[in-house]
Amino acid sequence: MSFLLSLCQVIAFASSYVQWINEHVIIPLKANVFNLEYSIISIITVAVFYSVFVNSFNLLAGFNGLESGLAVLSSFTYSLYLFNNHNFFVAGVCLLLTISFLVFWYYNKFPAQIFLGDSGSLIPASVYVGIAVYTFDFYPLFFIMGPHLINVIIKFLNSLDIKYSVHF
Numbered sequence: 001m002s003f004l005l006s007l008c009q010v011i012a013f014a015s016s017y018v019q020w021i022n023e024h025v026i027i028p029l030k031a032n033v034f035n036l037e038y039s040i041i042s043i044i045t046v047a048v049f050y051s052v053f054v055n056s057f058n059l060l061a062g063f064n065g066l067e068s069g070l071a072v073l074s075s076f077t078y079s080l081y082l083f084n085n086h087n088f089f090v091a092g093v094c095l096l097l098t099i100s101f102l103v104f105w106y107y108n109k110f111p112a113q114i115f116l117g118d119s120g121s122l123i124p125a126s127v128y129v130g131i132a133v134y135t136f137d138f139y140p141l142f143f144i145m146g147p148h149l150i151n152v153i154i155k156f157l158n159s160l161d162i163k164y165s166v167h168f
Contacts, residue, residue, distance in 0.1 A: 050129045053141070056148040057125035058118060059155065065109035067116055071101040071124045074144045078128065081140050090131055097127055 060067045075098035082091035101124070107113045125145070132141040142149070 046129070046133060049138075049141075050126070052152075053129055053145050053148070054122055054125040056145065056152045058121040059151055060148065061116060061118070061121050064112040065105055067121060068101050068105040068108045070147060072098055072105055074128070075101060075124065078131070078140060078144050082131070082135070085135075085137075087135055090135060094127070094131065097124060 057067070060070065075094050079091045079094035079098060082088075082094060104114070104116070108116065125148075128141055128144055132138045
């Protein structure tokens, strides 16, 4: 069921991305992204990254304050990185995300009074991937989403029925 949801997200994101490219004929390229230009391969790569990052962010939902606390830390770290690289507008957007999740975290920590939900957990990961695509800089995205990706790897290894699995 989650595979179908992921597949639908990939298809929806890719179709909206292709539609955006078709509407804007002139695309200012700052640099190549992983030596890929805007081609079908890069569109598929971004769609797969989007699906993986959004679903890995959603896996931490359910713990009081964990998801929102990590969103505060990662958004603040990402905004510091963007300020350091003189992307002030994008850093301001990331700082607004930090402030909004800081307020949300106050009510989400134990005992939780409000919950983020599935659609709420799409917001931070979508903003991170959007910023990475906008700035043509994907390396901080892997750093910011590192704890989430490690969680996905651990859950994947635990789902395999092997003798030496990882338990925390």
